[in-house]
Amino acid sequence: MADPQPGYRPAARWLHWIVAAVVLLMIPAGLIMIRDGISRPVQDALFLFHKNMGVLLVPVILVRILYRLTHKAPPLPRTVPGWQRIAARLSHVMLYLLLVVMPVSGFVRVRAGGFPIELLDRLGVGPWLPKSERVAEVAQSIHAIGAYALIAVLAIHVAAAIQHALIRRDGVWSRMWPPAGPGKTRAVRPGR
Ligand code: HEM
Ligand code: HEM
Known part of the structure; x- marks a missing residue:
């Protein structure tokens, strides 16, 4: 077996998997909530979840980006x-760029x-932006x-991760999984 590799x-x-889990719930919620024909209570619940979860995710995304800027990826x-x-x-x-663009454009779309x-309103945070149909429309298109x-890049990202985990088994998957895993990983099939 090969020498352990840094992971x-x-x-x-943890930061990767928390953000991944929330984003992977927010994408289907976003796609379903804007469809015609879904019942009003379901739509309201999905909007509530999507907007407020998106806002809650912002500090985690910022910590993740700051962490990454101060810690190199292992080779x-x-x-x-x-x-x-x-x-x-x-x-x-x-992916990092889209993790900034998505919450910002979503926020602007809603506020403009x-x-x-609801969460920010409860906390007494003001709207921060004046109402503007034009700005809201542009933000909606960007979102x-x-x-x-995001869906396209994630499809490639997840396919690559599965390929490393199941076919190449070269240690790349265990660099990131499990969340509490060690700093070192080992290739199951070195050289493949
Ligand atoms: C089931 C879903 C996912 C799987 C299986 C997965 C798997 C992985 C794996 C194995 C790595 C390590 C790659 C390497 O060693 O170079 C990684 C890195 C990364 N993943 Fe994911 N991922 C998933 C979802 C996501 C999502 C939803 C996002 C963001 C929206 C994301 C963003 C990233 C980023 C930015 C990195 C690079 C980490 C860095 O170097 O800072 N992933 N992912
Ligand atoms: C990582 C964060 C986010 C992701 C991945 C995400 C993803 C999505 C997706 C996939 C859709 C459906 C897009 C379409 O087909 O038009 C959507 C729609 C929407 N999102 Fe987000 N979103 C995020 C953050 C936010 C935030 C923070 C807010 C607001 C506070 C928000 C508000 C909305 C709204 C209002 C819509 C419906 C847009 C419309 O009027 O057509 N999103 N989102």
Whole structure:
């Protein structure tokens, strides 16, 4: 068996999986809540969940980005080809960017549209933005385009992760899983 490789630290792993779990719930909630024909109570519950969970996620995303800016990713196993390193880099940068674009555009869409964000309203936080149909429309388009970009990048991201976990078994999967995992990982099939 190969020497142990460095993996992500537990803090990075926890942050990854908490954000991943919430985002993977918010995407279907967002897609369903805007469909025609769903009942009003279900729609209201999904909007309530989506907006408030999105706002709650913001501090976690900020901590995650700050953590990442101050902690380098561990080096990938040598067996990962150059183009895959570049693809991983690009897709991770895209994911971090979308983790900023999505909550900001969602917030602007709701506030410029004059709608409530129940959690912030309860806390007495003001709307922060004047009402503007034009701004709300632009933010809505950015949120929708961002949503489809996020879904596309995530499809590639998850497919790559599964490929590493089940086919290559080169230790890349265990760099991130389990959340409380060790700082070191081992390839099951070194060199593949
Ligand atoms: C079932 C869903 C997911 C799986 C299986 C998964 C798996 C992984 C794995 C194995 C890594 C480590 C890759 C490496 O070592 O280079 C990773 C990294 C990463 N994942 Fe995910 N992921 C999932 C969902 C998400 C979601 C929803 C997001 C964000 C919206 C996300 C964002 C990232 C980012 C930004 C990194 C790079 C970490 C860094 O270097 O800072 N992942 N993911
Ligand atoms: C990581 C964070 C977020 C993700 C991944 C996300 C994802 C989505 C998705 C997939 C949709 C459906 C898009 C479409 O087909 O048009 C959507 C719609 C929506 N989201 Fe988010 N969202 C996030 C954060 C937020 C936040 C923080 C708010 C508000 C506080 C928000 C408010 C909305 C609203 C109001 C819609 C309906 C847009 C419309 O009027 O058509 N989202 N979101």
